Amino acid sequence: MTVLELEDVNAYYGNSHVLFDLSMRLEQNEVVTLLGRNGAGKTTTLRTITGTVPRREGRIEYLGEDISDRSVDAISKMGIKMVVEDRRVFPTLTVVENLQLARDLSADPRPVEEMFDIFPVLDDLRQNRGRNLSGGEQQMLAVARALIQDPDLLLLDEPTEGLAPVIVQDLREVLGDVVERDVTVLMTEQNVDFALDLGERAYIIDRGANVWEGSIPELRQRDDLLDEYLSVGAQEAD
């Protein structure tokens, strides 16, 4: 079943044209990575799906329904949740309050305690305010805050950015478990190892337009693409 379909989507920041006839399709429970250089339009694509950046032309369908002109909160309520690049946990709410808030906004949430089982590191930090958490802890909380709302489609924007290698490893394990669940994932990631490891399929975009799509095993064989659009050699990606 197709969960998300973008068809010739064009989006703009003010008068600046940033997405050009972008099309993509995600099937249920797929983990799709969106790859490209900095500024290629990856984050903009996710923001356009969530309604944060309004698209002007084209069509975005979620579970067969046109969501192109829906508000950000309405799209969220339909089951699309996003973990944003800079985490943006609510700095003055405690860890528990961040989770309770997200839980209260979902029609069919998962229990707060389940999040502490998935992210044991947060268990000892329940009463700590978001602003007092480390970058890694904030990222765990940001993912937990999205998961507690039991999303059907999870958008992860650069989940490893700025994290220490040991934290990236922890996050890889947690997200590895997450993607085994009944959830479809669309992820942008600069860490190509991480992206290829978790993803099943990939889209490469450049200057706001699709340049390639295919499976991760196919991509691993395409040194030319990895060099041209991701600036890494195949040996690094293996």
Place this chain on the structure above:
Amino acid sequence: MVSLELVASQLTTGLVIGARLFLVAVGLSLIFGVMDVLNFAHGALFMVGSYTAIAVTDATGSFLLAIGAGILLVGVVGVIIEAGFIRRVYDRGHLDQLLMTFAFVLIITDAVRLIFGSDQKTMASPDLFNFSVPLGVASIPGYRAFIILMSLVVLGGIFAVLKTTGIGRLVRATSSDRDMAALLGVNVPRLYTGVFFVGAALAGFGGALSAPLTSVTTSIGDRAVINAFVIAVIGGLGSFGGAFVGAMLVGVLGAVGSIWIDGAQDVVPFLAMILVLVLKPEGLFGGLEGS
């Protein structure tokens, strides 16, 4: 030689002034703290609360109804202003907000003048409050003690809602990051309308409660909004605890200071504001509580 009784009497007067100042400032602080909107029409809404209380008391004789009507009517006026107009200038900065809300000061003032005329109005405090609360060598008239009590109730109520309820979490989260709140499913425009209703209703509450303590004219809103801004700046825009401390500080220092310096009550608020702006520009306690 100044008698102890006089100082004590001025002290209690100062507490009452402080409580009234807080009731004016709290709604302004709420709206700014959550929505980052400087509502210059807050004083006009306060004035509408006073007139509504007087009109309802005249019509029904019920103080409770008068207070309720002041809260509700002003809250609804606030919703009309927010949903119909201010919503369109959220992203345009404080100058546009001030200009738009200033337009409402003029519109509301003229509308009230049209309905109630230019004469000053008065309202007696309810007989229920015909008692005094002894306080050492001084005493506070019952209605003034009630005002102090109400200011504490409002402060405690706001803290309780913000700290312990789901709505409070929602408000605190949205005040710190409205875009992220929307991504989690918060209908931000609806939440803002709700917050503006509460902020305006608090202005109406303050205005209705203040009606028995003053001669009500259409100009009381001007003074009220200036005081509200001064208190909010001293306390830290968006901070209710700060607004309370600031209001009490200004009320008490002004009243007690007037024993020695004539007109101190008029000078102290602005002097305090200047000192705060120079020494601690974010105010005594900056930011929305718990935010």
